[in-house]
Amino acid sequence: MERHLSEAASTPLSRRRLLELIGAAAGGSAMYRAMTSLGFAAESSWRGPIRLEGDPKGASVVVLGAGLAGMTAAYELGRAGYQVQVLEYNARAGGRNWSIRGGDVYAELGGATQTCAFDEGLYLNPGPWRIPYHHHAILDYCRRFGVTLEPFIQLNHNALLHSTKAFDGRAQRIREVKADFEGAIAELLAKATRKGALDEAVSKEDQEILLEALRYHGGLDRDFRYRAGEDSAEFRGYARNPGGGLSARPVDGEPIGTHEILTSRLWRGLQNFSSYDFQTTMFQPAGGMGRIGEAFARQIPNAIRYRAKVTGIHQDERGVNITFEDRGDGAIQQARADWCVCALPLTILGQLPVNVSAAMKAAIDAVPYASVVKTGLQFKRRFWEEDEHIFGGISYTDLPIRQIAYPSAGMNAGGKGVLLGGYTWEGPNAYELTAMSPAERIQVALDCGAQIHPQYLSEFETGVSVAWHRVPFTLGCAGEWSDEARRDHYDDLCQIDGRIVLAGEHASYLPAWQEGAILSALDAITRLHSKVLAI
């Protein structure tokens, strides 16, 4: 029953319709100002497809790194009339935009090599794996480049919250934790209100509305109690679901007690569903996140030189010289261009000889990279769906794997499936996992996961694990900006330094998001283009 939405205030003239009228009457810029004042456009620096107007007169640009930042720059500069070449360390485009599929071979630093044995159509996204609806730039490129998107299920009320320190290690349903936590708060607040504890803060009239809202939102009964019954069951679900015929009558479940739910700390997991970055709708490309990098690469045919390891960047008054090693034959080569967009991770750039200002150099060295480990596990059958009715979504745990994410595609179709069996971001466990072999990481993922889903023991087939500090092309996952480093260095990092400008998620306020990489590239080439035209 969607009782929250049905009575939502409706305005006679929708905001979008109003904007259309303003746009038609006054032109785009007036509409944009209106949009901003209505809080519509201000949520992103995305301004629609970039338009680099004016003739660069054949100016050339060398782009370092064929990740999303580098390829965005290469694509847009090429369209604006620049001669563009891209140097890429890997034999594929995409960088951290990457999916590992059956047959793929991945060698990590330290020498361990994994050959992925996933079945056809199954994959692990070792890096980015979901796209928020408010990441306008990447969504627009997906639309323009024909990348098919599908919903990414972030919140599944039937997935689990698990703590080894609560409920004897038994995982709890998200819907029950959420409903019972919110129900308990509503009951307590209703009690306080009715005892007059809020008389100084809230008027009598508003208290009446507050009580109504608490009952309505919290699943309280007519006496403002949160207890087993039809009011709470509407939120938390039933001990036995309503059915048909003689077995039809539902049985209400007993809510978890307030003390139990508070001390379990399971409510911490609910934050993963309410923060802006994770609100619905989220997306994923059908077939793996790597589809985006592949689509970008198709837009810049012949521009990317693969297996090129950059070893030096030197600028002079007239251009930029790049020294690189052909990883095929080991030959040292040079590339020369008027300008350079460097989209290498700072972990790589920081080790290269590069003549930029001391301020930019200090900025490059100021950002350590997060330690992150992801492990994908293929199972013979989709037991989470067949046995537990968990279709997509994420279970969170206090075990070192931190979470288990269920595939958002191929649901209810039977067959095999790949779980994200571990996703550990920073903290001691991320480093400990990194220090393990891939097989040991997979074993940890199995040992942890089996505590939540005992089916792991009989259904596991094969796995693949990526520890980002061992990834040869990044040496880390993403820029970990401290507030102090950002204050002291961020602007220096993003400035054009002579003929060089940096791009990437590290040069954005959306670190580790693909959107940050793209917006950073668009901002960098916009400034670069202005400089080129001014010369």
Added chain:
Amino acid sequence: MGPIRMRRLSRQRIRRASAVCAAVLFPAAASAQGLSSMSQGWVFGEQGGEALYAHVCAGCHQPDAKGAVGAASYPALADDRNLASAEYVETQLFSGRRAMPALGRMMSDQQAADVINYVRAHFGNDYRDEVSAADIEAARRQSGSAP
């Protein structure tokens, strides 16, 4: 910034943590069977230089301390003349640099002293002037990363 502050995630940190990844707010948990060597919470559980090296440092610098090479490299700590200065190692451990996060912030003073002494006396290094937990406390204060 130390373990305590790390547990109280700032908005910025939550945003970072959530980005590519999980915004999980649970501290790490009790060791289960097969996970017995892994830490709980935001401080490393390993004790002694050898264990800390093997379960933390070796992930990048490698078990033989010879480093690793990709698009860039992790420096070898074996036969490393930079290690002549204990302060140099302390700075790396508490301030971080490039790919290296400030791992010392997830170690106690004793753990940091142990792992520094260990690398300086192994892998072909023979620097016998040991640092103490008290030295680490002072260094930590200097780098602004008091626990």
